[in-house]
Amino acid sequence: MLKMRQADMPTSRRAFLKGAAVASATFVLGTFVPFGRFALAEGDAAAPKPVIDPNFFLRIDSDDTVTVLLKHLEMGQGVSTGLSTLVAEELDADWSKMRFDHGPNNPKVFNNLFFGSYIGTGGSTSMANSWTQMRQVGAAARAMFVAAAAKQWNVPAAEITVENSVLKHPSGKSARLGELVEAAMKEPVPQEIKLKEPKDWKYIGQKLPRLDTPGKTTGKAIFALDFRRPNMLVAMVARPPRFGGTAGKVDDAAARKIAGVVDVVQIPSGVAVLAKDTWAAMRGREALTIDWQLDKSEGRSSDEMLAEYRDLAGKPGLKADRRGDAAAALGNASDVHEAEFVFPFLAHAPMEPMNCVIELTKDGAEIWGGSQFQSIDDYAVSQVLGTTPDKIKIHTLLSGGSFGRRANAFADWAVEAAHIAKAIGGKAPVQLVWTREDDIKGGLYRPMVLHKLKAGLKDGRITGWQHAIVAKSILVGTPFEGMMVKDGVDATTVEGVAETPYQIENFAVDVHNAKTEVPVLWWRSVGHSHTAHVMETTMDELAGKAGQDPLAFRLSYLKEGAREAGVLKLAAEKAGWGKEMPAGTGQGIAMHHSFGSYVGMVAEVAAQEGGFKVSRIVAAVDVGIAINPDVIAAQVEGAIGFAMSAILRNRITFKDGVVEQGNFDDYEPTRMKEMPVVEVHLVTSAEPPSGIGEPGLPPLAPAIGNAIFAATGKRFRSLPFQGPISA
Amino acid sequence: MITLNINGQNHDLDVEPEMPLLWVLRDRLNMTGTKFGCGVAQCGACTVHVDGESRRSCSTMVGDVVGSEITTIEGLDGKVAKAVQTAWQKLDVVQCGYCQSGQIMSAIALLSMIEKPTDADIDAGMEGNICRCGTYQRIRAAIHEAAKSLA
Ligand code: FES
Ligand code: FES
Numbered sequence: 001m002l003k004m005r006q007a008d009m010p011t012s013r014r015a016f017l018k019g020a021a022v023a024s025a026t027f028v029l030g031t032f033v034p035f036g037r038f039a040l041a042e043g044d045a046a047a048p049k050p051v052i053d054p055n056f057f058l059r060i061d062s063d064d065t066v067t068v069l070l071k072h073l074e075m076g077q078g079v080s081t082g083l084s085t086l087v088a089e090e091l092d093a094d095w096s097k098m099r100f101d102h103g104p105n106n107p108k109v110f111n112n113l114f115f116g117s118y119i120g121t122g123g124s125t126s127m128a129n130s131w132t133q134m135r136q137v138g139a140a141a142r143a144m145f146v147a148a149a150a151k152q153w154n155v156p157a158a159e160i161t162v163e164n165s166v167l168k169h170p171s172g173k174s175a176r177l178g179e180l181v182e183a184a185m186k187e188p189v190p191q192e193i194k195l196k197e198p199k200d201w202k203y204i205g206q207k208l209p210r211l212d213t214p215g216k217t218t219g220k221a222i223f224a225l226d227f228r229r230p231n232m233l234v235a236m237v238a239r240p241p242r243f244g245g246t247a248g249k250v251d252d253a254a255a256r257k258i259a260g261v262v263d264v265v266q267i268p269s270g271v272a273v274l275a276k277d278t279w280a281a282m283r284g285r286e287a288l289t290i291d292w293q294l295d296k297s298e299g300r301s302s303d304e305m306l307a308e309y310r311d312l313a314g315k316p317g318l319k320a321d322r323r324g325d326a327a328a329a330l331g332n333a334s335d336v337h338e339a340e341f342v343f344p345f346l347a348h349a350p351m352e353p354m355n356c357v358i359e360l361t362k363d364g365a366e367i368w369g370g371s372q373f374q375s376i377d378d379y380a381v382s383q384v385l386g387t388t389p390d391k392i393k394i395h396t397l398l399s400g401g402s403f404g405r406r407a408n409a410f411a412d413w414a415v416e417a418a419h420i421a422k423a424i425g426g427k428a429p430v431q432l433v434w435t436r437e438d439d440i441k442g443g444l445y446r447p448m449v450l451h452k453l454k455a456g457l458k459d460g461r462i463t464g465w466q467h468a469i470v471a472k473s474i475l476v477g478t479p480f481e482g483m484m485v486k487d488g489v490d491a492t493t494v495e496g497v498a499e500t501p502y503q504i505e506n507f508a509v510d511v512h513n514a515k516t517e518v519p520v521l522w523w524r525s526v527g528h529s530h531t532a533h534v535m536e537t538t539m540d541e542l543a544g545k546a547g548q549d550p551l552a553f554r555l556s557y558l559k560e561g562a563r564e565a566g567v568l569k570l571a572a573e574k575a576g577w578g579k580e581m582p583a584g585t586g587q588g589i590a591m592h593h594s595f596g597s598y599v600g601m602v603a604e605v606a607a608q609e610g611g612f613k614v615s616r617i618v619a620a621v622d623v624g625i626a627i628n629p630d631v632i633a634a635q636v637e638g639a640i641g642f643a644m645s646a647i648l649r650n651r652i653t654f655k656d657g658v659v660e661q662g663n664f665d666d667y668e669p670t671r672m673k674e675m676p677v678v679e680v681h682l683v684t685s686a687e688p689p690s691g692i693g694e695p696g697l698p699p700l701a702p703a704i705g706n707a708i709f710a711a712t713g714k715r716f717r718s719l720p721f722q723g724p725i726s727a
Numbered sequence: 728m729i730t731l732n733i734n735g736q737n738h739d740l741d742v743e744p745e746m747p748l749l750w751v752l753r754d755r756l757n758m759t760g761t762k763f764g765c766g767v768a769q770c771g772a773c774t775v776h777v778d779g780e781s782r783r784s785c786s787t788m789v790g791d792v793v794g795s796e797i798t799t800i801e802g803l804d805g806k807v808a809k810a811v812q813t814a815w816q817k818l819d820v821v822q823c824g825y826c827q828s829g830q831i832m833s834a835i836a837l838l839s840m841i842e843k844p845t846d847a848d849i850d851a852g853m854e855g856n857i858c859r860c861g862t863y864q865r866i867r868a869a870i871h872e873a874a875k876s877l878a
Contacts, residue, residue: 076823076860209819216824217815219760219800223825226759234754259743277754278763279746351764351772351825351859400762400825401859436765630819634865638822641861664769664857673850675863 048108048117050133053189054141056109057134058087059101064165064178066093069103071110071119072126073372074212075350075399075406076638077693078631079126081210083134085627089203090138090196092162093177100211102396105374118375122407122522124595124691127627131689136193143190148183149175198625198686207630212398224397225355227368229429232357233262235420236281236433238288239270242657243443244297244517247271247290254287264288265423269412272420278433298517299657302448306342309450309470309514317468317510318488321498324506329464333456337542340452342718343530344651345445346523347667352400354413354434354442360426364391367414370399372407376479380411384418403524403642408444409478410519440667441659445652446523447471449493451534460546462557464506469494469531472520473513488513492522496531496698501564501593502539502557518654524642525694528594530719532698533705536590537717540706550589550706551577563622564591566683567600570620574681575602581711585615588706592698596690598622598683599636603676603703607712607725614644614676614704619696621680624687632692633680639696640678644670647701649720729789733758734802744790748782749773751789752799760800760828764857771856774829775799781836783855800828807838807877814872822860830856834870843874 059067068087074080080100088098103110110119113129142162149167150157152175161168168174177184198204215221240246250271252264260280265272273284330336356369364387371377371394378392385392399406406413417432424430434442449471456463473490475481484491489511491498498509523529543553551572558565568591571577581587584607591600604616619636626632650667653660661667705716714725729740731748733756742751749766752758752775761784764772768786775784776798803812811834814820821827830853837844837852844852849867858866 076821078822209816210821212824213816213819213821216821216827217812217831218803219828221824222759223762225763226753228757228759277750279750279754349859351770351823351857352762353764399823401823403859436767436770634819634822634862637864638861641863642859644861663767664765665767668769669857669859670861670863671857672853672863672867675861675867678864 048111050113050136051109052133052136052140052193054137054144055185057103057137058141060177060181062178062181064094064097064176065099066091066097066177067099067101070100071103071112071130072121073102073370073396073399073402073406074100075121075370075372075402077126077635078210078628079121080212081208081631082127082627083130084211085203085208086130086134087138089201090135091142092164094165095203095208097165098211105371105378105392105394105396107375118373120373120375120407122372122404124597124693124695126691127689128596128691135195139193139195140189141184143193144187145177145180145184147187148180152183204625204627205629208628210631221398223352223400224357224368224370225352225400225433227357227397227431229357229359232429232431233274233276234278234281234431234433235272235274235417236285236435237267237270237272237416237438238285238290239438239442240292240294240297242294242297242299243519245292245294248293249291251289254289255284258284258287263424265420267416267419267423269416269419272423274420274424274430281433282435297657298654300516301655302344302653305448305514305516305654306450309448312470312512312514313450313452313468315512317512320469320489320494320511321507321509323504324464326464326466326506326508329506330454330456330466333458333463335457335545337455337457337538337545338453339538339541339717340450341530341534341537343449344653344719345448345518346646346650347440347445347652348403348405348523349439349667349669350399350401350403350405353436353439354405355432356413356417357429357431358417358421359429360385360421361391363387364393365418365421366393366395367417368395368397369414370402370406371396371414372399372402373411376409377411377414380415381418384415385422404522404526405444408521409480412444436664437662440652440661440663443519444521445518446529447474447520449530451530453534453538455538455542457542457545460548462504462542465504465508467497467509468512469497469509470512470514472516472518474520474522474526476513492527494531495527496592496594497535500535501559501562502535502554503559504557524639525594525697528592528694528698532590532592532594533701533719536592536699536702537705540588540702540709541715549578554591563598563683564593567591567598567620567622570681570683571600571602571618574620574679575604575618577602584711586707586710586712588703588708588710590699590702590706592695594695594698597692597695599695599699601699601703603700603707605704605707605711607708612708612711612721612725616677616679617700617703618679619681620683621692621696622683622685623692624685624689626682627689629682632682635692636680636696637678639694640700641670641675643697643700644674646719647704647721648674649722651720729793731789731793731797732795733797734799740789742789745788748775748784748787748789748792748797752784758799758801762825762828764826764829769857770826771829771833772826774832774856776832776836779836779839781833800832803835807835807873810873810876811835811838811869814869814876818865818869818872820862820865820869822862826856826858826860830858830866834866834873838870838873838877843878844870
């Protein structure tokens with residue numbers, strides 16, 4: 001097995017692969033189900049049968065090195081460690097011998113089992129969809145090694161044990177995995193696979209060291225932007241100053257005079273300058289004079305868009321959730337609480353800006369990049385080049401963060417690179433590079449969102465709740481629409497409000513799909529990035545009005561034994577909820593369920609000169625079985641570090657259609673001194689694992705906002721939390 | 728022709744003196760451990776050492792560092808560097824890892840100046856390095872860990 005890749009595979013397997021590579025020319029996302037709660041269950045008729053043949057997923061060398069070919073993009077979330085843990089557990093491999101690489105874009109093998117027959121990483125689904133499959137791969141490989149050893153030693157297979165990559169028989173015979181590769185490869189892939197009982201797990205549940213740490217602490221890890229091809233040209237694109245604009249007349253005379261500039265070409269997204277190095281490409285781009293055509297572009301300022309959103313919120317919208325009769329219940333209330341929340345557009349701003357290398361081949365192309373939705377990227381590029389996705393070979397490389405940015409229905413970065421390569425007739429490999437300004441100004445933002453709600457209280461209980469959400473839909477008009485949009489309601493706009501676990505009898509949610517040329521996209525935790533804040537701030541405000549403890553109030557609306565209640569209680573217990581706090585400081589609590597996982601948080605903040613300081617976050621997390629508790633803790637710490645910037649200051653704003661921010665000076669991520677102390681506690685669980693890339697984010701803003709209120713009496717609703725606080 | 732001393736070796740380069748050191752490293756010398764994050768001295772992903780001190784290579788013209796000793800992540804050597812990299816590995820600091828070359832370069836510069844940095848020293852010394860993945864808690868812990876191992 002196992003040490004072979006496609007080219008060296010036995011004929012029968014090669015034949016299978018060849019068949020597998022024939023992709024259909026049409027791109028129908030009928031079975032594409034990107035998110036946990038829409039996920040196809042294992043065994044669902046619509047789900048393709050998972051491939052568990054180790055020959056596709058593992059390379060084992062004679063020195064015992066086991067390389068796992070990943071079906072998911074490693075972008076920092078730790079998936080290389082997670083998937084390898086599952087394999088190593090069942091293979092009984094020595095952890096120090098485990099390595100990883102990204103798998104090829106063969107959808108018949110590397111598909112996300114929750115996405116039907118497509119390859120993709122997102123919706124915090126990686127570990128959940130691979131949980132059984134990758135253990136089966138490891139177990140199948142183990143069985144093949146054991147069978148090979150049994151033959152060589154002429155002993156019953158059942159008497160052979162495997163530990164730390166060594167096979168042993170009581171007779172004293174032993175062999176390393178590496179010594180048996182050739183023989184094991186010839187064994188059939190077992191059809192019946194028995195997985196270990198949880199009590200026998202050696203790696204699952206342990207803090208195994210990350211596999212990507214060594215390369216990332218020595219500068220040796222190769223990210224997409226580090227990839228080089230011989231004679232490669234670097235391309236930068238001048239794009240319209242407003243969304244919806246296009247390039248008209250171009251004067252490139254000055255650009256072409258810059259040393260190192262090789263070519264200037266017009267492509268649909270703008271004007272590309274190709275040069276011998278990045279520095280020349282940058283200067284070449286600056287020297288262009290372009291007559292932009294802006295008549296169809298978005299020309300409004302943020303305030304004008306918001307005024308329209310407010311107008312829409314006052315009108316009846318599309319029905320996203322209806323329970324009981326909310327209007328009548330509000331009429332019966334003794335107190336009606338009204339609130340408005342505004343959330344700005346946000347850029348993902350992953351540390352590594354968008355980029356990729358593309359090289360045209362005789363019938364397609366090869367791409368090296370941080371591809372997150374390989375099955376969209378290869379299709380989209382094939383359309384540009386007039387070929388089929390199977391002719392597009394994607395080499396997925398490590399990516400310097402994504403937070404949703406690299407996974408989009410437009411495959412914007414790959415498509416742009418393909419247009420440039422095509423425009424120069426494939427005369428050289430092209431590395432497309434976006435600068436930070438290109439990234440911050442480039443769109444595909446978390447949508448601007450307006451929430452308006454009314455909640456009625458009587459005798460300390462919620463009588464009814466009316467809620468309106470206005471945002472541009474992420475999915476309408478994309479290939480995901482068929483699956484995730486129902487009767488015009490985009491699930492990603494309303495998730496987290498529409499399916500609130502709080503048992504509120506009379507509940508109505510309306511949604512309005514606002515229109516703008518500004519392109520929008522999921523941003524770490526998608527709709528939950530705003531809905532959790534609205535729900536958990538409002539529950540806190542209602543608890544206050546009802547004169548009840550915020551924790552007890554929430555628990556009284558949750559079902560007995562609910563996992564939501566479990567994380568609330570654990571966070572409260574570990575944080576010392578309700579303890580005496582010094583003047584000017586306070587605690588706040590919040591909880592949210594997203595992507596199959598549950599996170600409760602208690603924040604501690606202190607009012608300080610010019611604002612507030614978040615000193616401590618205690619998080620309680622229920623992800624089912626915790627495959628690697630340390631990676632889970634890291635993801636929660638990271639989600640907090642990432643989200644702090646959106647709580648403190650980040651916003652993308654428009655002035656007459658032009659984005660006002662451009663780099664980390666005016667779109668400044670969280671910095672060291674702003675990072676709170678984070679404690680992560682896990683709920684012990686035997687439920688199958690769910691994701692943790694995103695769920696750590698949603699409860700943070702409301703926990704902090706609620707703590708600021710407890711500390712100072714100042715209530716922040718809209719994000720970011722800006723404005724005066726007096727203790 | 729410009730001569731740069733990088734990681735103890737002289738490189739003769741046919742580049743303009745205004746070219747940023749970052750792009751000379753990455754595009755001319757294929758030393759890609761030093762990263763591009765912002766290009767305007769805001770993020771620290773491009774941090775190198777020039778005569779032992781942290782410098783943002785994206786905003787350093789090569790003409791200004793002729794005759795200086797330039798060290799990149801690829802050329803790290805010595806006790807402090809080893810302690811920092813070991814601590815980073817022990818605590819599994821990295822996530823995407825893209826900022827981490829710069830973080831490590833800054834941490835080494837900090838520990839070379841202050842043997843036992845306080846939290847406030849770390850806040851100040853690491854202020855210029857952004858980690859979008861939010862690994863700050865572990866960076867802080869790893870710096871303390873490295874200081875301890877060097878004591
Ligand atoms: S790339 Fe130099 S500081 Fe950001
Ligand atoms: S580890 Fe990703 S930016 Fe720091």
